[in-house]
Amino acid sequence: MWVLVGVFLISGLALGGYDLNPGAGVVNMSLQDFKSLLQSSGAKEVSVPIPQAAGSSAVESAVYTTQAPPETDLGELLAFDDMDQSSYVYYGGSYMPWGRFSAIFPQDTPLMWIRRHNGWSWYATMPLGTWSEMLMFIPDASPVYIYEIYPQGFVWRYDFGYVDPGFYRIWYYADIPGRHECLLYSGGMFSNRVVVDVFHQWIPPEPSPGPSPREVCESNPQCSWVNGKCYCRGLIPPDDPEKQRCEQNPMCQWVNGQCLCTGLIPDDPEKQQCERNPMCRWVNGQCLCTGLIGTEADDGMIGSALPEQ
Known part of the structure; x- marks a missing residue:
């Protein structure tokens, strides 16, 4: 009994991972009750690249801050309309540029991410007492909930009311050490899991280069890296005009994006x-x-x- 009271007090002081005060749109559940709800909903578990133990690489660190966001932004779903075309998004088993993701994403299921240095991901690490942003997609106008599974074995349900479809962001607070799992519920469907490992010790927020554009390209089996550009199946353009001109000369060959010719240059x-x-x-x-x-x-x-x- 006293353990549960202690957990409640800790969570109350931290205002929950999404900074909603318990009693104001927040419900505490047992892990067993949540698993029963998940099973009855018919939700399918999606394969997620999450380490068994807490990650320690700087690449896995969330983009975080120790400064609390404006009070008006806390516990709110904020409109997300500044889609950065240079950012990467984890989807379908690989990271891909935002433009590529938006072209193939069917927008029929709820999804959720956390901001990392290499793009929007389904897994990240955070130091205790820091803030990071989560991104979510809501497919239909419907009541929206976020379920957060705490490392101590209980679940908070955050109620955001009736929300219109679209992309939203929300601030996430690393309030208790250990592994947290977050799921979005919208339109009668559960999203993927976003897993956050919260550490006691401070993790320096050093920017990580993340995967190179070529590595991101080649991680997609439908894409190939050609002459410094990523071309995906069905979208590979015809040969470069410069390459065509080069290959029309029997004394020349196109090698690694350059035209190399044998013999002497015709007389001036x-x-x-x-x-x-x-x-x-x-x-x-x-x-x-x-x-x-x-x-x-x-x-x-x-x-x-x-x-x-």
Whole structure:
């Protein structure tokens, strides 16, 4: 009994992972009750790349801050309409650019992410007492809930009321050490799980380079990295015009994005005209003729005298 009271007090002081005060749209559930609800809803578990033990790599760190967001933003679903086309999103088993994700995402199921340095992910680590952003997609206008499974084995349900469809963001607070699992419920469906490992110790918020554009591209079996660009199946454009011009020359080959040619470069017209005059030679890009300087040479050429042999 006293353990439950202690847990309640800790959670109350922390105002919950989404900074909603218990009693104001927040319901406490047992883990068994939540599992029964999940099973009765017919929710399907989605394969998620989550380490068995808490991750420790800087790559897995959330983008976080120790400064609390404005009070008006706490516990609220905030409209998310500044889609950064350069960011990456985890979906379908790999990270992909936002433009690619938005083109293939059917927008018929709720989804949830947390912000990491390499993009929006389903797993992240956070130091205790810090804040990070979560992103969610709501497919239909409906009542919306977020369920958070705490490491101590209980579940908070956060009620956000009736929400219109679209993308939203919300601030998440790392209030208790251990593994937290968050699921969005909307339109009678559960989303994927977002797992957050909260640490006692401080993790330096060093930016991580994350996967390179090529690594992100090649992680998608439908895409190939060609000449510094990512082309996906059905979208690969015809050969580059420069490559086509190169391959039309039998003395040239297109290698690693460059045109490499064998043999000599065809003679320049000025060189050809110079060498038709028996008194002239083409030397270092100039036409030099024997005889007096200033003497008019055949074909209207004027050159300087060659040194006597």
